Each structure stands twice: as structure tokens, then as C-alpha cells.
Amino acid sequence: MNDARGASRDAIPKEPSMARQKEMLGAHYHRLAHATELGLRSAYTFVPGNLTELLLSFDVLPVLPEINALQSAMRGKSADFIALAEKLGQSEDVCTYVKCDYGMLKSGNVGPTGERLPRPDLLLLSYTGCFTFMKWFELLKQEYRAPVAMLHVPYQGDGRVTAEMRDYVVKQLRKVVIPALEKVTGRRYDEDRLKELLARSAQAEEDFVWVLRSARHRPSPIDAYFGGVYYIGPIFTAFRGTQEAVDYYRILRGEVEARLAAGAGPITPEGPLGPERYRLVVEGPPNWTSFRDFWRMFSDEGAVVVASTYTKVGGVYEDGFRHDPSRPLESLAEYCLGCYTNLDLPSRTAKIARYVQEFDADGFLVHSVKSCDSFSAGQLVILREVERRTGKAGAFLESDLVDARYFSASNVKNRLESYLQMIEQQRRGAVSCAS
Amino acid sequence: MTVPAAGDLAPLVARAEDLAFDLELRSVRAWRSAHPGAPAIGYLPVWAPRELVHAAGGIPVGILGGGDRIEIIKGDACFQSYVCHLPRSVIELGLSGRLDVLDGLLFPSICDVIRNLSGMWRLLFPGKLVRYLDLPQNFDPAVGGVFLRGEFERLQDDLVELGGRRPSDDDLRRSIAAFDENRALLEALHDLRRREPWRVPTSELYVVARAGCVLPVEEHSALLRDYLARVGAAARAPLDNARVVVVGAFCEQPPLDLLRTLERAGCYVVGDDFLLGARFLRGAIDARGDPLDALVEAYLHQSVAHASVFCAEREKGEELVRDVRGSGAEGVLFAAPSFCDPALLDQPMLQAALDRARVPHTSFKYSENTGQFQGIREQAGTFADAIKLWSEA
Numbered sequence: 001m002n003d004a005r006g007a008s009r010d011a012i013p014k015e016p017s018m019a020r021q022k023e024m025l026g027a028h029y030h031r032l033a034h035a036t037e038l039g040l041r042s043a044y045t046f047v048p049g050n051l052t053e054l055l056l057s058f059d060v061l062p063v064l065p066e067i068n069a070l071q072s073a074m075r076g077k078s079a080d081f082i083a084l085a086e087k088l089g090q091s092e093d094v095c096t097y098v099k100c101d102y103g104m105l106k107s108g109n110v111g112p113t114g115e116r117l118p119r120p121d122l123l124l125l126s127y128t129g130c131f132t133f134m135k136w137f138e139l140l141k142q143e144y145r146a147p148v149a150m151l152h153v154p155y156q157g158d159g160r161v162t163a164e165m166r167d168y169v170v171k172q173l174r175k176v177v178i179p180a181l182e183k184v185t186g187r188r189y190d191e192d193r194l195k196e197l198l199a200r201s202a203q204a205e206e207d208f209v210w211v212l213r214s215a216r217h218r219p220s221p222i223d224a225y226f227g228g229v230y231y232i233g234p235i236f237t238a239f240r241g242t243q244e245a246v247d248y249y250r251i252l253r254g255e256v257e258a259r260l261a262a263g264a265g266p267i268t269p270e271g272p273l274g275p276e277r278y279r280l281v282v283e284g285p286p287n288w289t290s291f292r293d294f295w296r297m298f299s300d301e302g303a304v305v306v307a308s309t310y311t312k313v314g315g316v317y318e319d320g321f322r323h324d325p326s327r328p329l330e331s332l333a334e335y336c337l338g339c340y341t342n343l344d345l346p347s348r349t350a351k352i353a354r355y356v357q358e359f360d361a362d363g364f365l366v367h368s369v370k371s372c373d374s375f376s377a378g379q380l381v382i383l384r385e386v387e388r389r390t391g392k393a394g395a396f397l398e399s400d401l402v403d404a405r406y407f408s409a410s411n412v413k414n415r416l417e418s419y420l421q422m423i424e425q426q427r428r429g430a431v432s433c434a435s
Numbered sequence: 436m437t438v439p440a441a442g443d444l445a446p447l448v449a450r451a452e453d454l455a456f457d458l459e460l461r462s463v464r465a466w467r468s469a470h471p472g473a474p475a476i477g478y479l480p481v482w483a484p485r486e487l488v489h490a491a492g493g494i495p496v497g498i499l500g501g502g503d504r505i506e507i508i509k510g511d512a513c514f515q516s517y518v519c520h521l522p523r524s525v526i527e528l529g530l531s532g533r534l535d536v537l538d539g540l541l542f543p544s545i546c547d548v549i550r551n552l553s554g555m556w557r558l559l560f561p562g563k564l565v566r567y568l569d570l571p572q573n574f575d576p577a578v579g580g581v582f583l584r585g586e587f588e589r590l591q592d593d594l595v596e597l598g599g600r601r602p603s604d605d606d607l608r609r610s611i612a613a614f615d616e617n618r619a620l621l622e623a624l625h626d627l628r629r630r631e632p633w634r635v636p637t638s639e640l641y642v643v644a645r646a647g648c649v650l651p652v653e654e655h656s657a658l659l660r661d662y663l664a665r666v667g668a669a670a671r672a673p674l675d676n677a678r679v680v681v682v683g684a685f686c687e688q689p690p691l692d693l694l695r696t697l698e699r700a701g702c703y704v705v706g707d708d709f710l711l712g713a714r715f716l717r718g719a720i721d722a723r724g725d726p727l728d729a730l731v732e733a734y735l736h737q738s739v740a741h742a743s744v745f746c747a748e749r750e751k752g753e754e755l756v757r758d759v760r761g762s763g764a765e766g767v768l769f770a771a772p773s774f775c776d777p778a779l780l781d782q783p784m785l786q787a788a789l790d791r792a793r794v795p796h797t798s799f800k801y802s803e804n805t806g807q808f809q810g811i812r813e814q815a816g817t818f819a820d821a822i823k824l825w826s827e828a
Contacts, residue, residue, distance in 0.1 A: 089783035093517070093774045093800075125745070127572060131547045134572070134745045135780035142751060142784060150572055150745050154582070155544070157553060157567025168582040172573055344567070345554025370517040373547035373776060377522070378555045380513050385558055398515060 015267060017252040021233050024248065026113055028238050032061055033115035041121040041185055044140060047314045049128025049153050049336035051177065053197035053241035053323070057190055058181045062238045063117055065136065069100040071112035073288035073402035081107060082403055095132045096371045096403040098139070105143060120146045122184045124177065128153040129313075129341030130374045149180035153336040159347040161337045169333035195325035197241030198332075202322040207249035208235055209317045214256050215306040216359055219276035221259035223266040225305035226295040229286060236314030241323075268299045277302030278420055281355045283309045283348075283382065284367040284375050289404040297413050301420050307355035309348065312340035341374045349382050353389040362423050365395040365416075370406050393426075395419035444665050448639050451658065452691075455645035456504055458528060462649045464536050466494050474597040476564070477534060478541040479525070479549055480686040481743060482715040483568060484730055487590055489652060490610035491599030496537060497648025497712065500524040503690040503804040513555065519774040520802040521687035522552045529560060538597045539564025541590075545686060545743040546777050564593055572745050574735045583731045607726040613652045615719040620659040622714065625706075627666070629762045632703035633673040634666055638694040644710050645688075677819035680706035680764045682755065682785065683771035683778035685742065687803050696808040697768070701819035705762040708741075715739055742777035751781075752788020759794050765822045768815060769798035795822060 014022075035042050042061045045051070055062050072078045081103025082096055088106065090099045104110070111117045123146050125137040141148050151172050154165045178189045211231055215224045222228070231252060239245040259265070265273040269292050280298075282305050287294050298305065315321075316338045324331040336342070343351070356364050366383050368376045383394045397415055400406035454462055463475055474493035478485070485495035501507070501524030509530045510523030528534050540563065542553035553567040568586060571579030595601050602610070621644060628635035643662050647655035681697070685708040697704060716737045722729040740746070740754040759767060767789055771778035782798065789796050797818045799811050 089786060091771075091779040091782065094776055094779050098780070127745070131545075131550070131743075132776055132780065135742075135776065138746050138751055138784060139780075141746075142787070148747060150747055152572035152579070154569045155550060155567060157542075157550075157569060164582060164585045168571075168573075168578065171578045171581075175575065175578055176573065344557070345551055346557050348554075349558065368515055370515075373518065373551070376515060377518050377548040377551040378513075380515070381555045381558055 015255050017248060017255055018230065020248055020251060021230065024234060024239060024244050028061070029111050029113040029115060029117075032063060032111065032118055033113075035061060035118045042118045043122040043124045043181075043184075044120040044137075044146075045124040046126055046128070046130070046133050047236050048130065048339040048341055049126035049151070050236070050240075050314065051124065051126060051151075051173075051332060051336075052238060053194055053201055054173070054177070054181070054332060055124070056197055056241055057194040058185045058187055060122070060181060060185060063120065064237055065101040065140070066097045067237060068104060068111065068117070069097040069402050070288045072100050072104055073404075074291055075112060076289075077104075078289060078402040079404055095136075096401055098132060098136045100402045101136070102139060105140075120144055122146060122180060123148040124180075125150045126153065126336060127151060128336050129155070129339050130372075132374070147180060147184065149177045151177055151336070153342060156337065156342055156344050156347065159344045161334060165337055166330060166333045169336060170329045173329050173332065191328060194328045198323040198325040198328055200243060200246050201241045202324070204235055204240065204245040204249045205315075205317045205322050207253045210253055211249070211256050212307070212311065212318065214260055215304075217260060218279075218360070219263065219265045220279065220304050220306050221256050221264060221266065223268070223273070223295075223298075223305050224311060225282045225286065225308035226268070226291075226298065227266050228305070228308055228311040229291075232311050232314060266304060268295060270296065270299065273299055273302070273304065275302055276304050278363070278423060279304055279306045279359065279361045281305070281307045281352060281359065281361045281364040282367060283352055283364065283379065285310045285313070285369055285372065285401060286367065287369070287399045287407050288402050289400075290407050290409060293409060294407075294412065297416050301417070303416075303420060306359040306361055309340055309352065314339065316340055316343075345378045345382060349385045349389075352382065353386045356386065356390045356392060361392070363392050363394060363419065364390075365397060365419065368396060368398045370398070370400045371403070372401065393422065444639070444662070444669055447658070447662055447665065448642060451646040451662075452642040454649055455642045456502065456691075457649060458501055458505055458533055460496065460533065460536050460649060463494060463496050466651060467536055470494075472598045474538040474594055474599045475536055476539050476541060476594070476597075477537040478712075479543060479545075479552070480712055481543060481545050481741065482570070482712040482738070483541045483543050484587060484590070484734075485652070486607065486610040486614050486730060487587060488594065488599075489613065490602035490607040491591065491594035493538075493594060493597075493599050494651055497645075497710075498525060498528070498534070498540065499645070499648060499688050499710075500803050501528055502688060503692075503806060507804070517774055518548055519687055519772050520804060521772070522548055524803065525552065526555070526559070529556070537563070539566065539593065541566050541568050543568045544570050546775075548776075549686070564597060566590060566593060570734065570743075576732065576735060580731050580735055583734060584727060587727055587730065604726050607730075608722045611720050611722045611726055611730065613656070617647065617652050617656045617659070618714060618716065619719070620656055620663065624659065624663055624666075625714070627663070629705050631673070632676070632678065632705050633671050634669065636698055637704040637707065638691060638698060639666075641691065641694055641709055644713060647713055674701075674703075675823065676701050676703040677766060677822040678703045678705045678762070678764045679766050679768050679819070679822075680704070680755070680759055680762060681768045681770050682708060683769050683775070683782065684709050685711040685778070687772035687775060689770060689801050690803060690805055693770075693801055693805060693808060693811065696812045697815050700812045700816035701823075702768070702815055705764050706758050711739070711741065715741075742781045750788065751784040755785050756788055756792045756794065759789070759792070765795070766818060767794060767796040768818070769796060771798070771800055773800045773802055795825070
């Protein structure tokens with residue numbers, strides 16, 4: 001297939017980090033498909049506030065339903081899954097991740113690699129930053145009749161983590177989550193093993209943060225939203241704490257260092273990006289049903305996302321947090337409490353305004369998705385407040401996560417192009433004023 | 436046809452309706468004038484520890500949005516079309532100055548929208564107390580209980596900063612007793628409605644209960660006592676209506692005309708979750724020991740099963756089936772606000788429980804400012820007729 005630039009998509013070589021990630025994910029889903037033969041247990045859990053190191057210390061494999069949903073959308077399967085869920089009584093008004101996952105479950109629970117996912121041995125409900133998670137797992141509990149361990153992570157209503165909040169989470173880890181894992185696996189909690197995993201997490205996190213910070217350079221060597229989605233893959237899913245994750249982020253960093261040295265921009269699915277014309281900050285998750293088209297709308301215009309909030313939903317590391325093996329459970333608690341969707345709106349607003357300034361962005365854009373109240377409710381106020389603080393006009397796009405019915409390509413493209421034209425006019429205005 | 440308010444009930448019900456839908460909060464302003472320096476603290480659905488505000492010498496004020504009685508202009512500019520209606524009207528009330536009488540607002544954990552509204556409030560109304568009340572999902576007193584006590588203590592500190600007093604244990608016990616009495620009176624009215632629904636039309640009970648949002652608890656209890664005495668004596672004849680439970684309206688409230696529509700359609704509402712916060716705790720609180728611990732304990736072990744609380748141990752929907760059986764209801768009406776995640780995500784699970792128990796049900800959605808009821812009337816009427824036909828078969 002040839003794209004607009006005349007290059008064959010298939011001919012575009014994958015970077016080693018991408019190939020490595022694909023292998024890692026493939027192996028993970030294969031292990032999941034054969035978990036029973038391999039004597040492994042699985043726990044269904046969520047990306048924000050995930051306890052991957054703790055699960056891996058028990059040799060429990062994580063399954064992440066929202067990742068299943070977005071993978072289904074990228075493979076063009078979400079429409080049928082959502083339709084089935086709605087046929088089974090789910091409202092058209094509610095989260096499409098839930099409906100897509102539920103439809104997939106009811107269709108045989110076949111994962112993205114074509115192999116069947118295992119039934120959960122444990123539903124580890126890390127209730128972090130999203131109310132819908134709770135309802136989602138009530139539904140899964142009914143379907144699977146699996147035991148549930150509920151971890152309530154308090155919300156940062158005042159924009160800070162208190163000792164009481166951390167203690168509350170640690171107590172739940174000790175009294176609820178760890179006993180549930182011990183019961184499911186028949187093994188004792190091994191803190192030394194957890195510490196080893198956490199030490200590796202911190203190593204990977206260092207390189208991950210370096211990669212995201214590289215976007216401060218001009219031109220940015222990465223796209224921190226569309227490309228960022230791939231960069232967060234291992235650390236947000238099943239690999240935090242593993243040597244594979246450490247290796248992946250080392251390779252990725254090497255690639256970005258090389259691009260930086262060459263003064264090159266990001267790699268897109270259509271190949272290296274041309275000249276960087278616009279630097280943008282994006283708030284909100286992407287649309288997954290038209291992910292490549294959505295990205296191409298940006299890349300065709302030379303628009304690069306230099307910072308995004310979505311790449312912080314599985315952990316905010318840029319402010320200095322690292323998993324700390326010397327305080328294993330406290331560190332896990334602080335990780336959960338610090339995830340982006342667990343931040344209050346003033347903190348989110350301040351973060352976006354800071355991104356605009358620190359990454360020297362030309363503007364910022366809110367991609368508001370119908371499905372996700374946790375992200376979306378309040379974004380219009382955030383938009384106005386960031387505009388006020390930065391003096392830059394923002395843009396507001398609306399679609400959905402995995403429901404293609406809510407992605408209007410022409411509408412999104414028109415709005416984006418209008419916004420970029422406005423930035424261009426402002427630049428010309430600034431130049432003519434200066435002259 | 437409407438059930439008329441009997442005789443001397445009419446002035447009482449009219450006063451209650453004025454109070455219940457007074458968006459200018461005149462009664463709260465009057466109370467503030469009479470109690471200078473004492474805090475007035477608003478709270479959103481579903482439940483907040485009103486006892487703590489009362490014990491600090493303040494007045495808790497239930498904020499349930501503007502319903503169908505306010506035009507939304509600024510509120511709509513703050514939310515996308517796919518967010519429910521309640522936060523729009525709450526923002527509208529705030530930006531139009533109607534909530535200026537309040538010293539602060541409590542946002543209990545119920546959903547992501549109300550949670551984020553707390554942050555919007557911080558941005559839009561700097562200087563006002565904004566407290567997100569993170570009610571625990573862990574019900575172990577040594578874990579969730581300790582956390583909740585910390586939340587309560589923090590709120591008590593806030594109230595002192597706003598001019599409230601730091602209550603003694605006896606102060607708090609008296610406040611707990613005042614709300615215990617209020618809940619008992621509400622429960623008596625609900626019980627009477629369960630037994631003889633023709634005596635207590637839901638559209639009346641609703642306004643009488645909702646008046647409590649803006650009255651000191653003692654005054655509201657007096658109103659309830661008065662209503663209970665009069666309604667028990669009023670001559671009202673039973674109709675051949677279907678007995679239904681209404682589920683899903685615990686946060687954004689249905690317009691009053693929607694309740695009247697259900698009654699006109701041939702339904703006796705014998706159970707509902709409107710204004711649930713006032714009935715969130717079941718039974719009296721034993722406050723003979725540490726009263727703050729008693730309030731914590733009541734939340735942990737005396738609260739109703741609800742969409743905002745994770746259903747861990749029990750079967751989803753078993754309480755609903757029990758309520759249906761206990762109230763002698765013949766069916767369930769799922770009435771959820773559009774885009775209400777807690778209600779709408781609960782609904783299929785509750786419907787499955789009803790199906791297993793062979794309880795008929797139907798569902799519709801509304802917004803607090805819904806103005807067209809013909810469709811709902813036809814649906815509820817058909818449902819009631821079907822129940823009557825089945826029961827006769």
C-alpha cells in the first residue's frame with residue numbers, strides 16, 4: 001500500500017524498539033493463552049494504579065481489560081463488540097471500553113494475537129482515578145465468579161498525597177491484596193523478590209522519563225502522544241519490573257539519542273516526519289478506531305505533540321517519583337496515588353500549562369472522549385484556564401475511545417486544520433507587529 | 436388523574452414545595468442572618484455527614500441542582516453534551532450567585548463527574564471551602580474506618596476555620612440524635628406509603644422530604660411530624676394502581692412533574708431512591724461511646740446498598756429484590772438520568788437479578804429539566820396495565 005508521500009508502508013523499516021515490543025507483547029499473550037498448562041495464574045486489573053511488580057512477585061500474569069478494548073478497536077473489532085454489549089442491555093451512554101471488553105468476553109474472549117485469554121483467577125480492582133472501573137469489575141465478577149480484591153486509592157481532592165492516604169493504601173495492600181494473592185497462588189509474599197522487581201522498575205522509569213523529556217529539543221525527536229502510546233506500552237502494562245522492560249527502554253533511549261544527534265524528528269507509521277511546523281501539547285486519550293488516520297492528520301501538517309497527559313495515566317514520573325525498593329509497599333501506594341487521572345483538576349490544569357511553557361509549545365489541544373468522564377468532565381474549564389495562564393489559544397476536539405460512531409474524521413480534520421491555521425496567523429501577526 | 440392534596444394538607448405541601456425548589460436559598464439566608472458567623476455548608480448527592488456540620492453550629496444545605504426551574508447558559512459552556520445535567524445546573528447556580536450564601540461545598544465520592552466538579556469549583560470559586568469527601572470502599576474499621584475518621588476530622592477542622600465551633604462529644608451526640616429522629620420520621624412516612632400508598636402520594640412525600648435540604652433538621656423534623664399526623668388522618672381512597680419501585684434517581688433528581696406523571700399513569704411508587712442521602716443510614720446510631728467513631732461505624736455498617744459502593748460480597752441486586760418483596764411491589768421502573776454512569780452501569784446487573792426473581796421491569800431515562808412526559812406516561816401506563824393484567828391472570 002502506498003501512502004501520500006509515495007512510500008510503501010510495508011517497506012518502512014521498524015525500529016528495533018518497536019520490534020522488541022511486538023515480541024514482548026506476543027510472548028505475553030502466548031503465556032496468557034497457555035497459563036493453565038504453564039501453571040501460571042492470571043489477574044485482571046487496570047492500567048492506572050496497576051500493581052504489576054506485586055503480581056509478578058507471585059508469578060501472576062496481568063490482563064488489562066482496557067488494553068484489550070483498545071487493541072480490539074485498533075483491529076477494527078470494537079464495533080461488533082459494542083453492538084453486542086448494547087444488545088445485552090448496556091446503555092449507549094456509558095463507557096465504550098466497558099462495552100467493548102464485555103462484548104469481547106461474550107464473543108469468546110480472544111485476545112489481540114488471536115489466542116483466547118484465560119479466565120481470571122483474581123479480579124484485582126485497583127480503583128484508581130476512575131469510578132467506572134468499579135462497575136466494570138462488578139460486571140466481570142458476575143460473569144466469572146472470580147474472587148475480587150478491591151484496592152481503594154483515594155483521590156487527590158486537594159492536589160496532594162497525605163500520609164493518611166498512603167497509609168490507607170498500604171494497609172489495604174497488606175490486609176486485602178497480598179492475602180488474596182497468597183490465597184490464589186498458594187505462595188507466601190516474598191518482599192525480597194518484590195524489591196528486586198521495583199529496582200528494575202526504577203531503572204526503566206529513568207530511561208522512560210528521559211525519552212519523554214527529549215521532546216523539549218527542537219525539533220522534537222519524538223511524538224509524545226501518538227508515538228508516546230507505543231513508548232508507554234511496556235511500562236504501563238505487564239512488564240514494569242522486568243529485565244525486558246529495562247532493556248526495551250534502553251534500546252528506545254538509544255534510538256531517540258541517535259535521532260537527537262542527527263537533528264531528526266519523530267518516526268510516524270508513514271516514515272520519518274518532515275519539518276516540524278507546530279509543537280503541540282495534548283490533553284486526553286486518543287481515539288483508537290482511527291488511530292493512524294488521527295495521527296496522520298497531525299503529521300501531514302508537520303504537527304508534533306511534544307507533551308501529553310495520556311502518557312501519564314499509568315504513572316507520573318516526570319516530577320521525580322520512582323518506585324523505591326527500600327519502601328516497597330509505600331512506594332506502590334505513592335505510585336497509585338500519583339497517576340494522572342487521580343489528580344484534581346487544578347493540578348491537571350497546572351501540569352498542562354507547565355507543559356506548554358516547558359516544551360515551548362505553539363498551542364495545546366484537548367481531545368475529549370465521550371466515554372471517559374474521569375478525563376472529560378471539566379476539560380472545558382481546564383481549556384479556558386490554560387489559555388488564561390499561557391496566553392495561547394487552545395483547541396477542543398471530540399470523539400471517543402473505541403466507538404467508531406463518534407469519530408467524525410472530516411470534523412476532526414477541519415477543526416485541527418483551522419486551529420493550525422490560527423496558530424500560523426498568530427505567528428504572521430507577531431512577525432508583522434515586530435517589523 | 437392527580438391525587439388531590441387532602442384538606443388541610445394543601446398549605447403544608449405548598450410550603451414544602453416552595454422550600455424544596457427555592458433556588459435562591461431564602462431559608463438558608465434567613466438562617467444565616469439569625470446565626471451570624473455560623474457556617475452554611477452545601478453538599479451534593481448522595482451522602483454527607485450532616486451531623487458534623489450541625490454539631491459545629493452550622494447548617495448543612497442539600498444542593499440538588501436547578502431541576503427544570505432554571506435556564507442553563509453558563510453551565511452548558513462548562514460541559515460537553517455527553518455529561519449529565521446536574522453539574523451544569525450546579526455550575527449555573529454557582530455562577531449566578533445563588534450559592535454565595537454557602538461558605539463551602541462538599542462533594543461526596545459518587546462518580547467521576549461529581550469528583551471533577553469539585554476541582555472545577557476550586558478553579559471557579561477560589562476562597563470557598565471545597566472538600567471532596569472520599570468515602571471508603573474498604574469496610575474494615577481498622578482500614579477504611581480509620582481513613583474515614585481522618586476525613587471527618589479534617590472536615591471538623593475546616594468547619595472550625597469557617598467559624599464553626601469545635602463540638603464536644605455531647606454536642607455531636609445531640610446532632611446525631613437529631614438526624615436519627617429525622618431519618619426515623621422519613622422512614623415512618625415511607626413505611627406508611629408502602630402499606631397505604633394512596634395516603635402518601637410520592638409527589639407529596641418528595642417535596643416534604645426535599646424541603647429538608649434547606650431547613651435546620653429540627654424544623655424539618657417538625658414539618659415531617661406535622662405531615663405524618665395530617666396525612667394519616669386524611670381521607671383518601673385507594674385506586675387500582677400498580678405498585679412499583681423506582682430505581683436510579685439517587686443523584687440527579689427527576690422533575691416533580693415526572694413523579695406526577697408516574698402517578699397519573701397508574702403507578703403507586705412504594706419504593707424509590709430519590710433523595711437517598713437523607714435515608715442513607717439505616718436505623719439509629721449508637722453514639723454512647725465515641726460519637727465520631729459511631730458515625731464512622733454507621734457509614735461502614737449501616738449504609739444502604741448503593742451504586743457508588745462496590746458490591747463485593749453479596750449478589751448484585753439482592754437488596755433490590757428484597758426491597759421489592761418487602762414493599763409488596765409488583766414491578767420496577769428504572770429511571771436513570773441520561774449519562775449517569777453509576778445508575779446506567781448498574782442497571783443491566785440489577786435487571787438480571789430481577790429477571791432471576793421474576794420481577795417485571797421497564798426503563799427510561801430523564802434529565803432534571805425534562806419537559807416532555809408523554810412518552811414516559813405511555814410507557815409507565817402500559818407497564819402498570821401489564822402488571823394489572825398479569826396479576827389478574
